[in-house]
Amino acid sequence: MGTKDREGFLKQFSVYALLICIGFIYLYPILHMISSSLMTLDDLLDSSIKWLPSSFNLENFRQAAASMDFWRALWQSVVLAGVPTICNLLSCSVIGYGLARFDFPGKKIVMAVIILSFVLPSQITMIPTYVLYSNLGIQNTIWAFVLPALFGQGFNAPIFILIFWQFFRQIPKVLIEASRIDGAGYFKSFYKVALPSAAPAFITVALFSFVWYWNESYLTELYVHGIYGDSSWTTLVIQLDNFSDNYSSYQQTATNAATNLNESINMAGTLLSILPLMILYFVLQRHFVESIDRTGITGE
Structure with missing residues (x-):
């Protein structure tokens, strides 16, 4: 021993x-x-x-990519996951900084509401959200993801707010006070002092948000793609969900003889759908582990 x-x-x-x-x-x-x-x-x-x-x-990969319309679906997947992620970074960092640095009446109630909104399953608010998006005219558009993220209501935004809140609490108050003495306002102190030291929190939130938006299929199909395919927006995950139907359509229109759908082609399509995330993880693995260690996340 x-x-x-x-x-x-x-x-x-x-x-x-x-x-x-x-x-x-x-x-x-x-x-x-x-x-x-x-x-x-x-x-x-x-x-x-x-x-x-x-x-x-x-x-197998060529036929799977052709049936999934891989390059178009890949580009739209990156947009549908990347743009709301950027919006989450902007809104959640500001909200987390405000909760960490300012005391105001009802702050504990706001924190309780944030935690409750994270615990509350999305299935409970699905129908009211669908009606709201329809009334706003953003149903079956990318704005169904972008607009909520701009106001701190994106996918799992409460946990991102708590990550920034926890990180900004660790920044010494004397740094913020020193910038205020030098004449910096609230936003300049946030931009010049708090943000440069929050790189680990930004990496953690960016990776989690991007992966969650990328893997979300049901809400994407409900709000953006449309239940009946009313929108031109799609993702690789949705294409994988409908892989059997897509491959049947491809097989009927293919100029060359396409192989009947089998396990190999199914596995090729699955691998193509997760390959971008695997590459992203291997590229950012070191930064991801360091950011997790510095922000205090215990696992997902």
């Missing part, structure tokens, strides 16, 4: 064995998806082939 200054073999072996088992549980579905997406129909029917395909069949 080792000593206080040096870890023993048994302890290290137990820790690494546990981490490997947990890592395998998380990686197994992804590895199976990658392996299956590269298989041909003969490989799927061959019981002797489990993990390694006889040949890498990239045609």
Whole structure:
């Protein structure tokens, strides 16, 4: 078991064995998806082939991308996730800073309402929100996501407000007071002093918000895409939800002979829908871990 200054073999072996088992549980579905997406129909029917395909069949990805209208859906997914995320950063940072730095009557009530709105399931407010968006004329448009985010009411905005609130509370008050003595106003103190030190909070909120907007399919289909496809806006997740119907339409209009829908093409379409997020995570992994550590988030 080792000593206080040096870890023993048994302890290290137990820790690494546990981490490997947990890592395998998380990686197994992804590895199976990658392996299956590269298989041909003969490989799927061959019981002797489990993990390694006889040949890498990239045609599955081409057909899946064509049926999903991949590039258009990818661009619209980035817009539908990115623009509300930027709005969340602007509104939630201002609200979190105000709650952290100013005392006003009813502040505790405001905090209680913010926490309650986070606990309240979105299904409860779904019908009133749908009616409100219809009356405002923003139904089936991107404004159904952008406008609420501008006012701090985006997807899971309360948790983002609490993240900024917690982070801005850690900034020494003497820095804000010193900027006020130098003649800076409230907004200049926020812009010049608070924001430059809040990079970890911004990275955390940006990643969480982008992923949540990207993965949201039901509310996107309800508010933006339209239940009956009334809008031209779509996302990769919606295209994946309707993958079977989309592939049938593609198969009927394809100039070349398209393969019948099988598990390999399904897995290829699934991999294409999560590939942008995987790339984003690997690029920002170091900054993401550091920001989580500095903002005090325990997990999601």
